[in-house]
Amino acid sequence: MTGATRTARDRARAELAHEIKSAARRHLAAQGAQQLSLRAVARELGMASSALYRYFPSRDDLLTALIVDAYNAVGERVEHAVEAAAPAEHPRVAWRGLCQAVRGWAREHPHEYALIYGSPVPGYQAPEQTLAPFARVPFALLRILRDSGRDLAGPSGASALPGPLAAQLQTVVDANGLDVPPPALARALFAWTGVFGIVGFELFGQLAGSVDPADRFFEYAVERHADLLGLD
Amino acid sequence: MTGATRTARDRARAELAHEIKSAARRHLAAQGAQQLSLRAVARELGMASSALYRYFPSRDDLLTALIVDAYNAVGERVEHAVEAAAPAEHPRVAWRGLCQAVRGWAREHPHEYALIYGSPVPGYQAPEQTLAPFARVPFALLRILRDSGRDLAGPSGASALPGPLAAQLQTVVDANGLDVPPPALARALFAWTGVFGIVGFELFGQLAGSVDPADRFFEYAVERHADLLGLD
């Protein structure tokens, strides 16, 4: 993180890398990751395809860079939405903001959503660099819960966690330095996967035959999750 | 549906089309849809790549055939699991069976799951022929609810559906000849999208950092959805 880039060459290099990503993102938005062609990007930039390899060692590396950017884009949008809602005082409003930010971004950037939440398909292990950007959304959700002022242990008794699950979640809490108890983490995972389940189904056409404009159903689901999360 | 195929040529044609799909499915399971190559399939079958086009007009048509098969495979497995559970007497057991059938199939055939529930990416409209196979899982869920003997209108009052959503769901009920009221349909959609949200996240590596072996969390989520569905 040196403040000033040293040479003009370095500046040019960083700038060109950025332009490559921009052009690639345009092609991605236009036709999807499947059709993203290094040569087409190079053509648009007026350079030889081989020159691109000076900046990204392979097509997959370029895609990984776009994945990181996408995670950060949705993460940033979610964080802003949550902050704008005064989460400590109005956790339910913050939760609504989070959900609408996710769905809004997804609908505006369907191909980028598909890139990060679609099918990376097995054998693919997320590169180290994607982990932190990826975690921004779930962490934002956990912050809402932590700041909600509710008793996060939740109603004990009936809905107590099964022992093995509680133990597993406790290791997750410890490993990530989270400050919510396992029952709240379980509810958060439930809400998180549920919301992305709806958004994914909507975007990928699985709701075409049923709640096609999913706006109303999404709002309904968001409120049900808010109830389960115990948000006021 | 003529009982006996007419000529030997027709028999050979049907058989070869089946062999092509089988080989393609093997390649799909091995490396994913992205890498599925018509020429590789043709090589494995010892025929010229151009000959494949006598059976499938394009690569996408071959993939569509595999999609239909995959929908039917998971649908059949779910239906068997539900039937085996005596859904009318034990709706909750049937619901568990449905969920475990979905997740089990998904984990055994990750690439096929990705093919149908992954990112078809926008602009793709499901061919007519995929609609019926696609609907088998959600319809199985609705049958569980219908036969559960519960008051499907649900607790009126607090959790009454917002008017617009109720109206939208009523049109869905009418259009598909469903025999469950809108509130039950809303809960079914909630559970359906929620379960697939977890399975998708698990398969696509989004849970890697948290509940990595998702078995316990999945069971937990299935029970919570059963509660919300009002299953005994």
Place this chain on the structure above:
DNA sequence: CCCAAACGAGAGCACTGATCTCGCACGCTC
């Protein structure tokens, strides 16, 4: 029996990702 329809092989087109070599120019070192 015979002709048209179905069929498979092969060549070819326009692409793709990736690699390699080759000059050129930039920028650091002396």
Place this chain on the structure above:
DNA sequence: GAGCGTGCGAGATCAGTGCTCTCGTTTGGG
């Protein structure tokens, strides 16, 4: 300020892809 090594872009090349077209051959119904 001169010179050299490194970074860089262009072009050729390779293997592989989906898809089309043509051309003999096989086959089965009229």
